[in-house]
Amino acid sequence: MLAINNLTFSYPGAQSQFVLHDFALAKGEHVFIYGPSGSGKSTLLSLITGVQQHNSGSISILDTVFSTLSQKQKDRFRADHIGYIFQQFNLIPFLSATENVALGCEFSKIRTEKATAKYGSVEKGANTLLVALGLSEQNIAKPVNQLSIGQQQRVAAARALLGEPELIIADEPTSALDNDAREEFINQLFEQANNNHTSILFVSHDQTLANLFDRQVALSSFMQEKVL
């Protein structure tokens, strides 16, 4: 469902170029990409999410070729098909946990429809997912800045899952969690993702969780930075 072929990219004015050889992700597959900091992780993710425009080669998700889309269409595509979990600071502080989750459907009609069809409404879906990921009703009612980091990351996961996007990108979402909590978080995320056959692209510099995934790939095996 995700395919990258002979892609090149350079930041405007930069003296180096990123070259990405073949990389592919199957539907429902959970892939761990190992990338130490400075290896071009952020660049890879901004190319996959369509925030940055590559120079040559191709990248396609769900048979949609990114180079044919306008910036606006890419933003819409991201809203419709990709859930994203940040390393930390995932939540907008002035919104409730439920509202933060509902934000995942805010810019996507498709995801709003899917969530409504499955749960009755976006809000109900948000709360159901939060409970499924282990948040109590009391925690859901709290202002989000009073939640623990682990709870905040679960809210972020619920947002990425709501409306069943085909791909979830997780950018080291467990780095701020302790060991036991990490595994629990990953397992809960997988459980929900498997329900919808959602693919997961998990990027981290920490290999302790790697064996939980279907496949492990080192970023350096398909992505290099070359000085021009």
Add this chain to the structure above:
Amino acid sequence: MSLLTLSRKSLLNRFSSIAITTIAIALSITLLLLIERARVDAKASFHNTVSGTDLIVGARTGSTELLLFSVFRIGHPTNNLSFKSYQDITSKRSVKWAIPLSLGDSHKGFSVIGTNNDYFTHYRYANKQNLAFSKGHAFEQVNHVVLGSNVAKKLHYHLGDSIVLSHGAGNTSFHHHDDHPFKVVGILAATGTAVDNSVHVPLVAIDNIHGSTMPSISQKHQADEHHDHDHNHDHHDDHQHHSEQRDEHSKLPALSNAELTGQPKQISAFLLGLKSPIFALQLQRNISQYKQEPLLAIMPKFTLRQLWEVVGVFEKALLVISGAVVVIALLGMLTNLLASLSQRRRELAILRSVGASPRTIFTLLGLEALLITTCATLLAIAFYYLVIVLLANMLGSISGIHLQLMALSQYQMSLLAGIILLGTLFGCLPAYKAYRYALSDGLTIKV
């Protein structure tokens, strides 16, 4: 949840600093609205002071001076014109009506005007409105006095009261004429012009105040009062036989307008209404070249406009200054939005991750400025009416001027629209900066 809700919640999250910014803008807009209102009211009451009068005639002096003392009751006539000239000019064919005015006396700080009943029939103000009596009626006897609404209110005079008029325009006068009391027979409705602050007496009585002549008729009318004057003016005598009893207190027949006018030597000025305004220019020229004595005729509309051009400059300056205050307050909002932006880059990255386009981010930030200025504007309208209500109560009890609660004028509305537009335009700067952040940061969270 719409973008608007998102903006609103984001603003509420920064409530205290946004509230202060909003209040500052609201106060500045209130000031602007009030000054605009005051400006319009001042201009209106200025231009409304006299209307329907084609010419004002006085002894030769400055045209502004003539206007000021005859209409605004400010200052004193330096020269009078002879009553003969008045009779001569008013007998011309183009003249429809004339109001003689004799000024220069005062009563407890209010100017005393000698005139006749034509004043109450022909004097017009505002949109060609006639004077109206809130109580009582016009002059019927020589010792009758009609008060402007403000005079009655401030001095607590009522119909039937006896008052004493003094000679001279000062507030305190040592030369009191206790022997010539006047009776209040009429109180005029408020006009918002100098008429409200005037004490009107029959022209013939002005000479009585000065103690020069006293028509015998008044002496006989006031027999029941402590009168011991012995002037004789027998040309009024035939009227005392009238059996009409219109004034139930004195039970004497009403005098004709000519009798109330009398035969004074001089008057201060007179107002002329012409049969057609096209005669005004011709008559003005004729009066300026009047052979018997140097006279001046002015067209009040024209002189009012000239005078306003001088006075109005201050009003405009005030409006410009208050406009500048609004711009400064909006700049305060700009500072606030720009300062908060760097703390909000995380928020922007999250919105980008769920699919918000850079343009959406721009709109979101622009909406915030629009929301702030709109709230400030609504708040300002509320403040404005609050001030008007408070001020109306206060002014009403002090001066008798009634500030009306009217809808915002079209100009005020366009000012408000301009402010909202300007505020939103200002908001485009932080919005554009956020747009740049959205493009450069992408999904990287920069804290």
